[in-house]
Amino acid sequence: MCELYSKQDTLALREKHIGPSCKIFFAADPIKIMRARGQYMFDEKGERYLDCINNVAHVGHCHPEVVKAAAKQMELLNTNSRFLHDNIIEFAKRLTATLPQKLSVCYFTNSGSEANDLALRLARQFRGHQDVITLDHAYHGHLSSLIEISPYKFQKGKDVKRESVHVAPAPDTYRGKYREDHEDPSTAYADEVKKIIEEAQSSGRKIAAFIAESMQSCGGQIIPPAGYFQKVAEHVHKAGAVFIADEVQVGFGRVGRHFWSFQMYGEDFVPDIVTMGKPMGNGHPISCVVTTKEIAEAFSSAGMEYFNTYGGNPVSCAVGLAVLDVIEKENLQGNAVRVGDYLIELLNEQKAKHPLIGDVRCVDQVSQTHLFSTAE
Structure with missing residues (x-):
């Protein structure tokens, strides 16, 4: 187990020892993550975050x-x-x-x-x-x-x-x-x-x-x-x-x-x-x-x-x-379809309300499988 530094010490030591081109998320106020489970991540204070960033924890953190x-x-x-x-x-x-x-x-x-x-x-x-x-x-x-x-x-x-x-x-x-x-x-x-x-x-x-x-x-x-x-x-x-x-x-x-x-x-x-x-x-x-x-x-x-x-x-x-x-x-492919369908429905509702949303991406034209949205 690594020594537990304060968030400020971790930032200072990172700046000293880690290459400057290695950027971190939320640089203005970075989050120090200590553990994770499923879709949630937890910082050094125990604050819980819904992880909407990682594209690696495919079946949930620490399954x-x-x-x-x-x-x-x-x-x-x-x-x-x-x-x-x-x-x-x-x-x-x-x-x-x-x-x-x-x-x-x-x-x-x-x-x-x-x-x-x-x-x-x-x-x-x-x-x-x-x-x-x-x-x-x-x-x-x-x-x-x-x-x-x-x-x-x-x-x-x-x-x-x-x-x-x-x-x-x-x-x-x-x-x-x-x-x-x-x-x-x-x-x-x-x-x-x-x-x-x-x-x-x-x-x-x-x-x-x-x-x-x-x-x-x-x-x-x-x-x-x-x-x-x-x-x-x-x-x-x-x-x-x-x-x-x-x-x-x-x-x-x-x-x-x-x-x-x-x-x-x-x-x-x-x-x-x-x-x-x-x-x-x-x-x-x-x-x-x-x-x-x-x-x-x-x-x-x-x-x-x-x-x-x-x-x-x-x-x-x-x-x-x-x-x-x-x-x-856990039928995660089926879950991707169900959640994807639901998100597409909600996003299209928002698109109808807000001209700022230029496109909602899905791949119905080839497979009926849904993806997610992007703004103009």
């Missing part, structure tokens, strides 16, 4: 089943993932069972950033190409390789966009280039990707991957128009590239009727690589890349062994399995 699984496995063994152990196999089986059949090979990592970085390596090795197409406003992680493909980050700093990175317009039918009144926004936005591919090829460059969150989160909760991803995948595959679906923030049943957000767009859309993280361990650091046998074999044929000391370790996999159990036992 007893998850804590129990972690403690039980930690008492037995936690070690390098190069030893044989059943947890990693069972977890891989459970995860791939939720995905389309061709997505059958797992690589376990420790964070969403690690997962997306590995996905880029897989894609680049597959065809020997280097260039990546990303969406405007996208964020895919904090590693150098991912800052390079995250306009949300590099457009704010002094970094210059690399020649190998191509930025396509976010498929935003509310504020974007092609809006709801356009006759075919999905084709128009997909043609922007096609144009990027053609221009790159005319310059002698070759595309390795198109990467996008299944629903863009940091970019403003953007839900692509129906058919957009299918059309993009066609252009991407024709160019010999792969489609990476980033489910790090939006996966694991958060959209309700589907376990993965990309499944909202129909059975005819299947990414080549899926990355996952954040909610996967309910706060425990675990993530994964799932891909096809063909891409995995191409990665292996390069001759470089993939080694991740802690990726897929017994404790992390025990935690991940417990999270899957809780999602199923």
Whole structure:
């Protein structure tokens, strides 16, 4: 147990020892959180807060089943993932069972950033190409390789966009280039990707991957128009590239009727690589890349062994399995639908009253699953 400092001492010591770019919530009057349970967090005075910020505590803070699984496995063994152990196999089986059949090979990592970085390596090795197409406003992680493909980050700093990175317009039918009144926004936005591919090829460059969150989160909760991803995948595959679906923030049943957000767009859309993280361990650091046998074999044929000391370790996999159990036992996907429906109803009532509310986001057009709102 760490020594309990006063809030003022904690702030002073943080300023002294923690990097200045590591920001905290509510900087003007920060909250010092000491414990949490379910949907609630508690400060050093015992004041209770409803947690509407965290996107990691997927089944609630300190869920007893998850804590129990972690403690039980930690008492037995936690070690390098190069030893044989059943947890990693069972977890891989459970995860791939939720995905389309061709997505059958797992690589376990420790964070969403690690997962997306590995996905880029897989894609680049597959065809020997280097260039990546990303969406405007996208964020895919904090590693150098991912800052390079995250306009949300590099457009704010002094970094210059690399020649190998191509930025396509976010498929935003509310504020974007092609809006709801356009006759075919999905084709128009997909043609922007096609144009990027053609221009790159005319310059002698070759595309390795198109990467996008299944629903863009940091970019403003953007839900692509129906058919957009299918059309993009066609252009991407024709160019010999792969489609990476980033489910790090939006996966694991958060959209309700589907376990993965990309499944909202129909059975005819299947990414080549899926990355996952954040909610996967309910706060425990675990993530994964799932891909096809063909891409995995191409990665292996390069001759470089993939080694991740802690990726897929017994404790992390025990935690991940417990999270899957809780999602199923407590019907959290059903809860997402019920609560989502209720919130959408209330938000639409407010939209009718207040011109300030420009849009209430839902994905009825593709799956009847609801999301949340955004103001103009």
